[in-house]
Amino acid sequence: ICMRFLLDLSSVRIRHKLAQAKTYLRVMENPHHPLYPSLLTQKGTRIKRGKSWMAEAEDSIKLVCPIEDIIDGREWIKTGPEQTALTKVIITMGRDRRECAAAVTEQDIRQLIHDNSKRHDPIIYTDGSVKRGIQSGWGFVCYSENRVIHEESGAAATTTSSMKMEIEAITKALEWIKLTRPTTTHAVFLTDSQSALKKIECGFMRIE
Structure with a gap:
C-alpha cells in the first residue's frame, strides 16, 4: 500500500472497475461479440452474488456520461x-x-x-x-x-x-x-x- 501511494498507482478496486468498463466498451464496439445482445437486456441484481459485472460497468460509465450517449461501433x-x-x-x-x-x-x-x-x-x-x-x-x-x-x-x-x-x-x-x-x-x-x-x-x- 505504501509503494502504491508513493507511485500514485490506482487501487485494485479502481483498476477492477476500469477493466470492467473497458471490456464493456469493447463489447459495444463489435456487434459480432457474443455478449453484444446482452447490452440490450435489463441487468438486475443476483440474490447471492450481487450485480453482474456488466451492470457494475454501466454504473461506472454513467459517472462519465449516459450510456445512451455512447455510439455503438468503433470509436476511431x-x-x-x-x-x-x-x-x-x-x-x-x-x-x-x-x-x-x-x-x-x-x-x-x-x-x-x-x-x-x-x-x-x-x-x-x-x-x-x-x-x-x-x-x-x-x-x-x-x-x-x-x-x-x-x-x-x-x-x-x-x-x-x-x-x-x-x-x-x-x-x-x-x-x-x-x-x-x-x-x-x-x-x-x-x-x-x-x-x-x-x-x-x-x-x-x-x-x-
Missing part, C-alpha cells in the same frame, strides 16, 4: 484521402522542449500560429488531464484577433486517459465552432498531446 475509423486532406498536423516541439525556457517555447508557438492562420481564424488551445483515482477533466479556450471569445471545460468523477480528455476537448471545440461560427472554414488547434496528434496524423477520426 480510418478516413479516406479526401478527409485526410482536410487536416494538417504539425509536430515540431516534442517532450524534450519541456525543459526549454517558457519564452522560447512561446515564441515558437506564436510563429507556428502566424505561419498557419489568417486574421479571422479561430485559434483554439485545448487541454486534457487526469488526476488518477479522483477525476478527469478537459477544457479549451478560443482566441480570435488576439482576444478570448469563448472558454469551456468539463470534468468527470472517474479516471480515463489524458489523450481521451484531450480528444474530448477538441471534439467540444469543433461542436462549438459548428454551432456558433458555421461559416468558419479554417481553424488552428494547439495541443500538447503527442498521442492525439499522431492519431489524427495517421488519418484516424472519431466516428461521431
Whole structure:
C-alpha cells in the first residue's frame, strides 16, 4: 500500500472497475461479440452474488456520461484521402522542449500560429488531464484577433486517459465552432498531446 501511494498507482478496486468498463466498451464496439445482445437486456441484481459485472460497468460509465450517449461501433475509423486532406498536423516541439525556457517555447508557438492562420481564424488551445483515482477533466479556450471569445471545460468523477480528455476537448471545440461560427472554414488547434496528434496524423477520426 505504501509503494502504491508513493507511485500514485490506482487501487485494485479502481483498476477492477476500469477493466470492467473497458471490456464493456469493447463489447459495444463489435456487434459480432457474443455478449453484444446482452447490452440490450435489463441487468438486475443476483440474490447471492450481487450485480453482474456488466451492470457494475454501466454504473461506472454513467459517472462519465449516459450510456445512451455512447455510439455503438468503433470509436476511431480510418478516413479516406479526401478527409485526410482536410487536416494538417504539425509536430515540431516534442517532450524534450519541456525543459526549454517558457519564452522560447512561446515564441515558437506564436510563429507556428502566424505561419498557419489568417486574421479571422479561430485559434483554439485545448487541454486534457487526469488526476488518477479522483477525476478527469478537459477544457479549451478560443482566441480570435488576439482576444478570448469563448472558454469551456468539463470534468468527470472517474479516471480515463489524458489523450481521451484531450480528444474530448477538441471534439467540444469543433461542436462549438459548428454551432456558433458555421461559416468558419479554417481553424488552428494547439495541443500538447503527442498521442492525439499522431492519431489524427495517421488519418484516424472519431466516428461521431
